Amino acid sequence: MGLTRICKQILTGFLILTLSCGYLTAQKKSNFVIVIDPGHGGKDIGARGVVENEKDIVLDVSLRFGQLIEKNFKDVKVIYTRKSDVFLELWERARIANHNHANLFVSIHCNSAANRSAYGSETFVMGLRRMEENMEVSKRENSVILLEGDQERYQKFDPNDEEAVILFEIMHSAYLDQSIKFASLVEDEFVKNGRSSRGVKQNIFHVLRENASPSVLVELGFISNQDEGTYLSTNKGKQERADALFEAFKKYKKEYDEMDGRIVEDDKPKEVEKPVMGKSFKIQFLVSKNKYSPSAKQLNGLTNIEIVQVGDVYKYYYGNTSLPSERDELLNYVIRKGFKDAFVVEFTSNEKLTGSQNYRIQFLASNKRYRDRDGKFGGLKNVLRIKSGKTHFYYYGSTKTYEDAQKELKFVQGRGFKNAIIVIFDGKKLLE
Numbered sequence: 217m218g219l220t221r222i223c224k225q226i227l228t229g230f231l232i233l234t235l236s237c238g239y240l241t242a243q244k245k246s247n248f249v250i251v252i253d254p255g256h257g258g259k260d261i262g263a264r265g266v267v268e269n270e271k272d273i274v275l276d277v278s279l280r281f282g283q284l285i286e287k288n289f290k291d292v293k294v295i296y297t298r299k300s301d302v303f304l305e306l307w308e309r310a311r312i313a314n315h316n317h318a319n320l321f322v323s324i325h326c327n328s329a330a331n332r333s334a335y336g337s338e339t340f341v342m343g344l345r346r347m348e349e350n351m352e353v354s355k356r357e358n359s360v361i362l363l364e365g366d367q368e369r370y371q372k373f374d375p376n377d378e379e380a381v382i383l384f385e386i387m388h389s390a391y392l393d394q395s396i397k398f399a400s401l402v403e404d405e406f407v408k409n410g411r412s413s414r415g416v417k418q419n420i421f422h423v424l425r426e427n428a429s430p431s432v433l434v435e436l437g438f439i440s441n442q443d444e445g446t447y448l449s450t451n452k453g454k455q456e457r458a459d460a461l462f463e464a465f466k467k468y469k470k471e472y473d474e475m476d477g478r479i480v481e482d483d484k485p486k487e488v489e490k491p492v493m494g495k496s497f498k499i500q501f502l503v504s505k506n507k508y509s510p511s512a513k514q515l516n517g518l519t520n521i522e523i524v525q526v527g528d529v530y531k532y533y534y535g536n537t538s539l540p541s542e543r544d545e546l547l548n549y550v551i552r553k554g555f556k557d558a559f560v561v562e563f564t565s566n567e568k569l570t571g572s573q574n575y576r577i578q579f580l581a582s583n584k585r586y587r588d589r590d591g592k593f594g595g596l597k598n599v600l601r602i603k604s605g606k607t608h609f610y611y612y613g614s615t616k617t618y619e620d621a622q623k624e625l626k627f628v629q630g631r632g633f634k635n636a637i638i639v640i641f642d643g644k645k646l647l648e
């Protein structure tokens with residue numbers, strides 16, 4: 217509950233960010249800004265290490281990382297949320313990123329666990345789902361809130377409120393792919409160093425939550441572990457971590473420049489990939505008689521999926537692109553997520569359904585029979601009700617093209633029906 221208030225707050229915040237940053241495209245011609253955020257600081261020491269504590273290790277690694285960028289990239293502005301041992305509230309960290317129109321936000325932390333044999337780095341991106349094993353990390357990194365004076369600021373966000381979580385996810389979805397890209401580069405580099413990696417994970421961290429930029433939270437390793445804690449307290453360990461972060465940044469920046477249409481000096485001009493005109497690609501990764509909620513474990517952590525009901529089955533799609541390279545990346549990503557049989561589906565733009573077929577949005581299923589314009593409909597008009605067994609299903613809109621159906625879906629989701637799906641109809645009946 218309290219969703220409306222959360223929505224308003226977030227949407228207002230988002231609009232302000234949108235207007236001031238001009239969304240994604242306005243970042244293009246300006247210099248690249250990276251915000252490096254050493255976790256904790258001051259009275260908040262973070263995790264206790266076997267040799268050194270988290271706040272000190274992460275500050276040292278952050279400064280080394282930032283210096284490498286400053287030295288090698290004249291077109292990159294490095295901003296630190298802290299450069300000394302000071303306490304900073306979480307929202308200030310996000311504000312620093314947003315006010316400086318960051319292109320990338322990297323929060324640096326160290327792990328600890330009661331089980332001292334746990335070791336390995338991991339990098340988190342903003343995610344929809346809190347996977348069970350990530351709960352502990354999330355609790356610890358967010359526990360700083362208890363030390364802060366201004367608890368009011370955070371209490372409005374309830375990570376257990378799935379709708380609020382999804383809303384955050386929608387806000388951040390534009391940056392999720394880029395965040396995952398950088399996170400993967402970081403973990404790849406750590407592995408090249410011969411260190412152990414636990415991979416890229418999704419989680420919710422307050423420090424990432426408010427950022428309007430691709431954002432990751434890097435856990436350098438477990439300082440509660442004798443071996444790793446010692447390693448991360450040495451100059452060698454810190455420098456290797458900083459070097460790896462820098463290598464990841466170099467690759468990310470190169471790709472960013474290419475995407476931006478700018479050519480990097482040491483690189484030959486490449487042909488810019490052209491989108492396939494009139495087509496869009498999606499990855500179909502699942503067909504099931506069951507409709508899973510976005511947090512269902514059957515979806516293996518894939519977010520921003522689209523569900524289309526056709527007859528008595530649900531088809532699950534991921535991604536949407538007209539670029540062949542992106543299409544292949546999406547497919548690989550979905551396969552890596554465990555859907556070995558996933559495949560690419562090609563949609564023809566603005567292709568109309570034949571005959572009396574049409575797309576509608578199913579937004580509600582209930583054993584109650586609501587009347588037209590019931591308050592429950594969130595203002596949606598011309599709602600179609602179909603009874604199946606004891607359940608009434610409620611549908612909105614009627615469109616001929618998939619693109620229009622997607623617009624209707626977004627509209628309905630914007631009215632608070634986050635689990636809405638697209639359904640193919642034949643006239644006013646479900647397609648058999």
Ligand SMILES: [Zn+2]
Pocket residue numbers: 255256262263270324325326357
């Ligand atoms: Zn931390």
